[in-house]
Structure formats: structure tokens, C-alpha cells
Amino acid sequence: MKKYILTSTLAALLTLGGFSAPALAGPEDVVVENAWSRASIGMNRPGAAYMTIRNTGDEPVTLIGLTTPLAMMPEIHETKTNAEGVSSMNPAGEIAIAPGESVALEPGGLHAMLMRLQEPMTEGDTFPLTLLFDDGGEVTVEVPILGIAARGPED
Amino acid sequence: MRPRAILGYGAAGVGVVALMLFVGWWRVDGPGAPAPVGQRPVALTEMDFRLTDHEGNAVGPETLIGRPTMAFFGFTYCPDVCPTTLSDISGWLDDLGNEADEMNVVFITVDPERDTVETMAEYVGYFHPALRGWTGPEEQIARVADGFRATYEQVPTESGDYTMNHTASVFLFAASGRFVTMIDYHEPKEFAVPKIRRALEEEMEGAT
Ligand SMILES: [Cu+2]
Numbered sequence: 001m002k003k004y005i006l007t008s009t010l011a012a013l014l015t016l017g018g019f020s021a022p023a024l025a026g027p028e029d030v031v032v033e034n035a036w037s038r039a040s041i042g043m044n045r046p047g048a049a050y051m052t053i054r055n056t057g058d059e060p061v062t063l064i065g066l067t068t069p070l071a072m073m074p075e076i077h078e079t080k081t082n083a084e085g086v087s088s089m090n091p092a093g094e095i096a097i098a099p100g101e102s103v104a105l106e107p108g109g110l111h112a113m114l115m116r117l118q119e120p121m122t123e124g125d126t127f128p129l130t131l132l133f134d135d136g137g138e139v140t141v142e143v144p145i146l147g148i149a150a151r152g153p154e155d
Numbered sequence: 156m157r158p159r160a161i162l163g164y165g166a167a168g169v170g171v172v173a174l175m176l177f178v179g180w181w182r183v184d185g186p187g188a189p190a191p192v193g194q195r196p197v198a199l200t201e202m203d204f205r206l207t208d209h210e211g212n213a214v215g216p217e218t219l220i221g222r223p224t225m226a227f228f229g230f231t232y233c234p235d236v237c238p239t240t241l242s243d244i245s246g247w248l249d250d251l252g253n254e255a256d257e258m259n260v261v262f263i264t265v266d267p268e269r270d271t272v273e274t275m276a277e278y279v280g281y282f283h284p285a286l287r288g289w290t291g292p293e294e295q296i297a298r299v300a301d302g303f304r305a306t307y308e309q310v311p312t313e314s315g316d317y318t319m320n321h322t323a324s325v326f327l328f329a330a331s332g333r334f335v336t337m338i339d340y341h342e343p344k345e346f347a348v349p350k351i352r353r354a355l356e357e358e359m360e361g362a363t
Binding site: 038041044045046047048072073075077079081084085086087088089091107108111113114115116147148149150151 | 231232234235236238239241242243245246277278281282306310312313314316318320321322323324337339340341
């Protein structure tokens with residue numbers, strides 16, 4: 001709990017300080033960069049958020065879940081496209097990140113699926129997204145909401 | 156001696172040609188052919204379906220004949236694949252500039268249950284102005300997908316809703332209605348844009 005408050009405060013400070021990325025926070029060695037999401041139409045449709053999660057430490061870390069006040073059911077999903085060109089989307093389960101490695105959540109692959117939105121995602125706003133790790137560590141990042149047709153973090 | 160040598164070479168030549176023909180047959184149509192990955196869509200001129208566009212107009216395959224067409228399947232409740240494809244398409248169209256002015260760009264829903272005409276109208280408004288959104292009764296959507304050799308399937312999610320698995324490729328047709336090629340989901344623009352040019356350049360003649 002203490003760590004969570006610390007990371008929230010740090011994220012808030014970074015946000016106030018005008019640092020959008022990299023959002024350096026919580027457990028020691030995890031750095032989240034280039035977080036972004038697309039605006040939603042209303043609240044009935046699920047949203048998706050993208051980012052790069054970097055493990056700068058010497059130990060593997062395992063991402064086990066997400067929480068956010070924006071959505072009741074946030075979950076890491078993976079989109080797969082088979083040889084016939086058919087795309088499907090499924091929960092990705094736990095994601096291990098080796099020391100020095102990073103995992104990209106990006107269109108067409110992994111995404112933070114934001115199911116049951118509590119409010120619409122409005123372009124220009126941000127929302128906090130907390131990444132939960134298997135050692136109990138948490139990292140909170142402020143995710144900017146870009147336009148519905150955004151292609152990447154710079155759009 | 157001499158004529159005989161020529162005859163010999165000639166016979167060998169015929170043998171080589173026959174071998175090449177055989178190898179060609181083996182690879183293309185024979186047992187050595189690669190397993191077909193999906194099937195090619197039929198020409199638009201051979202399709203038969205009735206849908207409604209996002210402005211309420213009745214549309215069908217004939218609506219697309221006369222201009223090159225870029226079409227794909229999706230649904231507006233799709234969080235990842237469909238906005239990505241729509242953004243990719245907008246980027247390709249921006250790259251092509253005036254070249255793509257005379258092109259049909261159609262987003263066909265595989266989720267008519269939720270994607271009404273009004274829903275499609277709101278959704279396509281957020282993307283490239285050339286984009287048209289088509290919906291219709293489920294049995295008509297099934298006929299479109301059949302013509303395109305595309306598939307879709309409703310899948311329940313843990314949130315109590317459902318999502319759709321669907322063919323995510325972008326289909327390109329010439330102005331004649333002939334199928335030209337397809338762009339794979341999220342294919343880089345260096346490959347996608349030349350494919351679109353191929354569809355744009357193909358003449359009206361020779362609809363097959
Ligand atoms: Cu998802």
C-alpha cells in the first residue's frame with residue numbers, strides 16, 4: 001500500500017512537472033515509456049492502451065494484471081492473426097520480462113484492454129493505469145488519450 | 156553425322172522443355188503445389204448482396220464497379236484491430252494523395268447486431284473522409300463475406316459482452332471489379348501503398 005501511494009505521488013509529480021514520458025515509477029527497475037490510448041465513442045465500447053514496459057533491473061519481472069479507475073475490467077490482451085488473415089483477441093495471461101528486456105504493447109499485438117469503461121475516454125485527457133507485478137510491486141503510469149484515429153504515441 | 160548431331164541436340168532440347176513443363180505443372184497445379192492459404196475472393200461482378208451505407212443509401216457490389224475499391228471487414232466495438240486498420244488506411248490514402256481520390260473505401264461490419272446505420276455514420280466520421288460504412292441484415296453480411304472468402308465469428312468475452320473474430324486483411328479490386336490483391340493486417344506502408352497503386356492502375360477492360 002505504501003509503495004502504491006509512493007508511485008501515485010511520483011506519477012502525479014512527474015505529470016505536474018510536465019514529464020509525459022518516460023514515466024519512471026515503482027518497483028525499482030520497471031520503466032514504462034510511450035504510453036498512449038485512443039479516445040472512445042461513449043462508454044459501451046472497450047478501450048485499448050499501448051506502451052513499452054522495460055525491465056532495467058537484474059531480475060526477471062512478471063506482469064500479472066492491471067487496475068485503473070477508468071475501467072472495471074482492465075486486462076492484457078493479445079491480438080493474433082492466423083495464416084488465413086483472421087484476427088482474434090484473447091487474454092495474454094502473465095507476461096515475464098527478462099532483465100534488460102522490454103515488452104511492447106502495440107497495435108496488432110499486445111494491448112491493455114479496458115473493458116467496462118466508467119467514463120468516456122476523451123481526447124486530450126489522461127488516466128492512471130497501474131501495472132501489477134507478481135512480487136507485489138506496482139507501477140502507475142499516466143496514459144495520454146489521443147484521437148480515435150491515432151496511430152502511435154506521437155500522433 | 157552432322158544432321159544426326161543436330162537431331163540429337165534437338166531431341167535433348169525437347170526433353171529439357173518437357174521436363175521444365177513437367178516441373179512447372181508439378182509446382183503450380185500438381186502435387187507440388189503449395190497448399191492454398193484461404194481462397195481468392197470472386198470478382199465484384201460475381202457477387203450478389205444488398206446492404207445500406209452509413210448515409211442510408213442502398214448499396215451492393217455494383218456500387219463499387221467503375222472505380223477501384225479498397226474494402227475490409229470489422230466492427231465498431233473493436234478496440235485494437237479495426238481502429239488500427241482504419242488509421243493505416245488513412246495513412247495510405249494520405250500518401251497516395253490525389254491518386255486515391257477516385258477510389259471506393261468501404262468498411263463492412265461483421266456485427267450488424269450492434270452496428271446500425273446510425274452507429275456506422277458516427278464511427279466512420281472519425282476517420283478519412285473517403286471512408287464509407289456498410290451494414291445490413293446478418294444474412295446479407297454472410298453473403299458479402301462469402302464472396303470475399305472472408306470469415307467472422309461472434310466470441311463471448313469475460314465482461315459478458317462479445318467480440319468478433321474476423322478476416323482483417325484489406326481487399327483491393329480494380330475498377331472492373333476484378334480482385335487484384337490483399338493487404339495483410341497492419342502490413343507496412345512500403346508494401347501496402349504499391350499494392351493500392353496496382354489496383355488503381357488496372358484498366359477497366361477484362362473483367363473476370
Ligand atoms: Cu482486447
